[in-house]
Amino acid sequence: MAKVDYIYNPKTCRYEPVVVNSQIVLRRLSRFLSISFMIGVMALLVFNANYPSVDETLLISKNQSLKNDWEVLDKKLENADRALVALEQTDDHNYRVILDLEPLAQSVREAGVGGREKENASIQYLIIKKAYEKAEKIKNRLDIEIQSFEQLDKELAYKERMWASRPAIQPISNTDLTYLHTTYGMRQHPILGYWRPHRGLDFTAPKGSPIYATGDGVIEEAHYSTSFGNVVYIDHNFGFETRYAHMTEYIVKKGEKVKRGQIIGYVGNSGLSVATHLHYEILFKGDQINPINFFQRDLNNKEYEKLVELGGIATTSLD
Amino acid sequence: MPNKKYYYNPKTLSFERKKISLSKIIGNTFGYLSFGALFFVGLLVLQNYIVETPLESQYRMENESLEKHKAILNGRIQTASAQLADLNTKDGELYKKIFEIPKTEEVTHADGREEILAASSPVFMDWTNKLSNQFVAIAGKAERSNRFFRLTASVDKSDWTKLQSTPVLQPVENFEIDQLVSGYGIRINPFHKGKYHHDGVDIASPRGASVIATGPGKVVAVKRSDLLAGFGNYIEIDHGYGYLTRYAHLDEINVRVGEKVLKGFKIGSVGTSGGSIAPHVHYEVSLNGVNVDPLQYLVQGLDSDGYARLFIASKKINQSLD
Numbered sequence: 096m097a098k099v100d101y102i103y104n105p106k107t108c109r110y111e112p113v114v115v116n117s118q119i120v121l122r123r124l125s126r127f128l129s130i131s132f133m134i135g136v137m138a139l140l141v142f143n144a145n146y147p148s149v150d151e152t153l154l155i156s157k158n159q160s161l162k163n164d165w166e167v168l169d170k171k172l173e174n175a176d177r178a179l180v181a182l183e184q185t186d187d188h189n190y191r192v193i194l195d196l197e198p199l200a201q202s203v204r205e206a207g208v209g210g211r212e213k214e215n216a217s218i219q220y221l222i223i224k225k226a227y228e229k230a231e232k233i234k235n236r237l238d239i240e241i242q243s244f245e246q247l248d249k250e251l252a253y254k255e256r257m258w259a260s261r262p263a264i265q266p267i268s269n270t271d272l273t274y275l276h277t278t279y280g281m282r283q284h285p286i287l288g289y290w291r292p293h294r295g296l297d298f299t300a301p302k303g304s305p306i307y308a309t310g311d312g313v314i315e316e317a318h319y320s321t322s323f324g325n326v327v328y329i330d331h332n333f334g335f336e337t338r339y340a341h342m343t344e345y346i347v348k349k350g351e352k353v354k355r356g357q358i359i360g361y362v363g364n365s366g367l368s369v370a371t372h373l374h375y376e377i378l379f380k381g382d383q384i385n386p387i388n389f390f391q392r393d394l395n396n397k398e399y400e401k402l403v404e405l406g407g408i409a410t411t412s413l414d
Numbered sequence: 415m416p417n418k419k420y421y422y423n424p425k426t427l428s429f430e431r432k433k434i435s436l437s438k439i440i441g442n443t444f445g446y447l448s449f450g451a452l453f454f455v456g457l458l459v460l461q462n463y464i465v466e467t468p469l470e471s472q473y474r475m476e477n478e479s480l481e482k483h484k485a486i487l488n489g490r491i492q493t494a495s496a497q498l499a500d501l502n503t504k505d506g507e508l509y510k511k512i513f514e515i516p517k518t519e520e521v522t523h524a525d526g527r528e529e530i531l532a533a534s535s536p537v538f539m540d541w542t543n544k545l546s547n548q549f550v551a552i553a554g555k556a557e558r559s560n561r562f563f564r565l566t567a568s569v570d571k572s573d574w575t576k577l578q579s580t581p582v583l584q585p586v587e588n589f590e591i592d593q594l595v596s597g598y599g600i601r602i603n604p605f606h607k608g609k610y611h612h613d614g615v616d617i618a619s620p621r622g623a624s625v626i627a628t629g630p631g632k633v634v635a636v637k638r639s640d641l642l643a644g645f646g647n648y649i650e651i652d653h654g655y656g657y658l659t660r661y662a663h664l665d666e667i668n669v670r671v672g673e674k675v676l677k678g679f680k681i682g683s684v685g686t687s688g689g690s691i692a693p694h695v696h697y698e699v700s701l702n703g704v705n706v707d708p709l710q711y712l713v714q715g716l717d718s719d720g721y722a723r724l725f726i727a728s729k730k731i732n733q734s735l736d
Contacts, residue, residue, distance in 0.1 A: 101420040101429055110420055110429045131446050135453025142458070147469075149462045154473035161480040168484065171491050178498050182505060188592055192618045193512055193692040193735070220476060223483045230490050237497050244504050251511055258691055261642070263605035355606065379642065388643030388689070390606075 165222055172229045179236055186243055194250045204239055205232070259355060260331040262309035265390040266339060266375050267362070271304035276372075279385045285369045294383035295338070295376035302371045304362040306339050308353040309375075309390065317345045323374070324366025327359050336381075340374040341366050513595070514602045514733035579653045581629030582714045583677060585661055585697045586619045586684065591720055593617050595694070596735060597728030598707040604691045604733050613705045614660070614698035615712070615728060616735040619684040621693040625661050627675040628697075628711070629653045636671050639688060645696070646688020649681055656703075662696040663688050663736060690736040 101110040147155075187198040218224050265272070276297040283290055308329055315336065316328035323340035327347060330336050339345075343363030353359060364371045377386040420429040509517035586593065594617055601612035631653035638647045645662035649669060652658050665685025675681060686693045699708040709728045716724065 099422070100432065101422060103418065103420060103429075110422075113419070127445065128449065131449030132453050134446060134450030135457055138450060138454040139457045139461070142454075143461075148465070148467055149458065150470045151467060151473070154470060154477060157477050158473055158480070161477055161484065164484055165480065168487055168491060171495070175491065175494050175498055178502070182498075182501055185505060185509075188590070189595070189618065190508060190512070192593075192620050193595070193694075195621060195686065195693050198620070218479070218483070220479055223479060223487075226487055227483070230487060230494070233494055234490065237494055237501075240501060241497060244501060244508070247508060248504070251508060254691065255511065258605055261605050263603070264608075384641060388641055 162222070165226065169226060169229075172226065172233065175233050176229070179233060179240065182240055183236070186240065186247070190247050194247060194254060196246070196250060199239070199243060204236055256311070257333050259311045260333055260335065262331065262335060262337050262377050262386070262389045264307065264309050264355060265298070266306050266309050266337075267298040267300050267304060267373055268307070271300040271362075272298055273301070274299040279387065286367055295340075295374050296386045298362075298373040298375060299370065300362045300373065302343060302362055302364070305358045306342060306360045306362060306373055308355055308357045308359050309337055309377075310335065310355050312337075312353060314347045314349050314351045314353060314359075317347055317349050320366065322367045324368065325360065325363065326366070329353060329359075334380045336378040337386075338374075338376040338378070340376075341368045341372060512733070513730070514607070515730060576655045579629055579631065579655055579657065581627075581631075581651075581653050581657055581659045581699060581711055583626065583628040584617070584712050584714070585625055585628050585659075585695050586617055587624040587626055587680075589617070589715075591716075591723050591727065593619055594712075594724055594727045596732055597709060597730070598705075599729075600731065602731075602733040604735065605689070607733075612734045614662075614696050615708045616694045616696055618692060618694045618735065621665060621684055621686065623684040624680045625649075625664060625682045625684055625695055627651055627677060627679045627681050628659055629657070630677045631657075631659075631675060633669045633671055633673045633675060633681070634658070636667055636669065638667065641688065643689040646690060647682070647685065648688075651675060651681070656701050658700045658703075660696075660698040660700070662698070663690040663694060665693075688736065692735045694735045696736050 100113040102113050103109075104111045146152075183199075183204065190196075191198045218227070276299070278293055279296065280292060282293045284293075310329075310331045312329040312331035312335075314327060315330040316326070319325050323338070325342040325345050326338060326340045327342070327345045328336060328338050339359065341363055342360040342365060345360035347353060347359045362371060362373050368374070375386055377384055377389055419432040421432050422428075423430045506517050594615055596612060596616040598612060598615055600609050602608070603610050629651075631651040633649060634652045635648075635650035637645065639645070645660075647664040647667055648660060648662040649664065649667060650658060650660050661682065663684075663686055664682040665687065667682045669675060669681045684693050684695055690696070697708055699706055699711050707728075709725065712724065713721065
C-alpha cells in the first residue's frame with residue numbers, strides 16, 4: 096500500500112504514521128489463521144454431525160458395485176444351472192432310454208460334495224458362501240455329467256458298431272437282380288434229388304454281377320468248396336455271420352476287414368449249383384436264420400411276414 | 415485495535431478518517447472462508463486418515479473378501495461355462511449320431527405371420543371394415559345356430575360307442591412328449607441308413623415300462639420272435655369300426671389272443687425285440703386295413719401346445735429306432 100495510515104496520538108496531539116513491523120504482521124497473520132481454523136473446525140463438526148465419513152461413503156459405494164458384480168455372478172451360476180438341468184434331462188430322458196442305460200439317480204448326480212467345504216467354512220459372508228455352494232454343486236454335477244457323456248459316447252460307439260455290423264442290405268443290387276427265390280426250409284435238392292433243408296436265399300443275377308457285404312465284419316473264410324463253390328464267410332461279431340456261395344471269384348482275403356456295401360466277389364455258378372445265382376445265408380449264434388428279414392425292400396414288416404410264410408411253403412431252389 | 419485510522423488527503427491537506435469499505439469486508443470474509451475451507455478439507459483428510467469407524471472396518475473387510483472371492487468364483491464359473499459349452503457340443507454330436515439330423519430348437523409359431531400393414535393405409539381400413547362386417551355376420555349366425563344346436567344337439571348312440579372305441583391314448587404309461595422320437599413317413603433306417611417308409615411312430619421308453627391299450631378292444635394277434643429283425647414280440651388289438659393298433663418290439667406280453675382289454679389296460683412291457691436299436695414301442699394304427707399316421711390319434715390328455723410340440727417332433731425327418 097502506497098498510502099500510509101496515520102493514527103492520532105492523544106499524548107502528542109499529533110497524527111503519527113503507523114509503523115508496520117514484523118511483529119504486527121505476525122500477529123495479524125496468526126489472528127487470521129486462528130479464525131480460519133476455527134471456521135474449519137466448526138465446519139468439520141457440522142459435517143460429522145450430518146454426514147458419514149468420507150471413507151464410509153467411498154466404501155459403501157464400492158460395496159454396492161461389488162454386490163452388483165456378485166449379482167451378475169449369481170445370474171451366471173443360475174444360467175449354468177439351467178443349462179445343466181436341460182442337459183441332464185436330455186441325457187436321462189432321451190439318450191439313456193435310447194441307449195438302454197439306467198438313468199442316473201438323483202443321489203448320484205448330487206453326490207460327491209466336499210473337498211472345498213473347509214475352505215467355505217472360514218468365510219463369514221453369506222453371499223459368498225452361498226455362491227460358492229452353488230458353484231460347487233454345479234461343478235460336481237458337471238463332473239458327473241461329463242462322465243455320463245463319456246459313457247454315452249462309448250455306448251453309442253459300441254452300438255453304432257453293432258448296428259453297422261448287422262446284415263441289413265441285399266447282397267445283390269436291385270438293378271442286377273433278376274429273381275429272388277424266397278424258398279427257405281425243406282425242399283427237394285435240384286441235383287441230389289432228395290429232400291434237404293435249404294438254409295439260405297437264392298438271388299438270380301447275371302454272371303459277374305457284384306456281390307456286396309451286407310454288414311461290417313471280418314472275412315472269416317474265403318475258399319473253394321465242392322458244395323458251395325467259391326464261398327466267402329463274413330464274421331459280423333455280435334453273433335452274426337453271413338455266407339455268400341457259388342461265386343465266379345472272390346476278391347477278399349481271410350482276415351480282411353470289410354464294410355457294408357463293399358464288393359467281395361462276383362455272381363457265378365461254381366460248386367453244387369444248377370444256375371448262375373448267389374446263395375446267401377445268415378447265421379445268428381451259429382444257426383441259420385431266414386435272411387428275408389435282414390434286408391429292406393419296399394415292403395413293410397407285415398408284408399415281410401407274408402413273404403416269409405410263403406417262403407416256407409415253396410419247394411424249389413437253385414442249389 | 416481500537417485506534418481509529420486516518421489517512422492524509424492531499425486535496426484537502428488534512429487528515430481524514432479512514433472509512434471501512436464494503437469491498438474490504440467482502441475481501442476479508444472471503445479470505446476467512448477460503449482459508450476456513452482449506453482447514454476444513456485438511457482436517458477432514460486428517461480425520462479420515464486417523465479415525466477408522468467400526469462401520470468402515472466392517473465394510474473394508476467385506477469389500478476385500480468380495481473382491482478376492484469374486485476373482486476365484488469368476489474363474490470357476492468360466493471353467494464351468496467352458497465345460498458346459500463342451501457338453502453342449504457333445505450333446506449335439508450325440509443327437510446327430512442317434513437321430514441322423516442336427517439338433518434344432520423347436521420351431522416357434524412365427525411362421526404364419528401376415529405381412530404388417532400400415533394402420534393408415536386404405537388397404538388396412540378396407541381390411542378392418544371387412545373383418546368387422548364378418549364378425550357381425552358370424553355373431554348373428556352363431557346366435558341362430560346356438561339356438562338350433564340347443565334344440566337338436568345330440569350324439570347318436572352308435573357314434574358314441576365309436577368315439578369311445580377310438581384308440582386315442584398314448585401307448586405307454588405316463589407318456590411325455592419328448593418320448594416321441596420318430597414319426598410316421600419317410601425316415602432313415604438305423605441299420606443300413608437308407609430311407610424307407612416308417613409305418614408307425616416310435617415312442618422311446620425305458621425297458622420294462624408299461625405298454626397300455628390305447629382304446630378298448632380285443633387282442634387279435636400276439637406274436638413272439640427272437641429274430642433280430644421285424645416286429646419282434648408284438649400285439650395287435652382290434653378296436654372295431656375298422657381300427658386296429660399294433661404294439662411292436664415288446665419285452666413281455668401280458669395278454670392272450672381273444673382277450674378283451676379296456677382302454678389303458680397294461681398289455682405288455684417295453685423292450686427292444688426284433689429289428690430295433692433301442693427300447694421303444696413301435697406303434698401303428700391302421701384304419702380299414704391301411705396304416706395311417708398315428709399322430710392324429712395320440713391326443714388324449716394333451717392341450718393344444720402339447721399337441722403342437724408332438725406334431726413338430728413327429729415331423730422331423732430323422733432316424734427311426736427300427
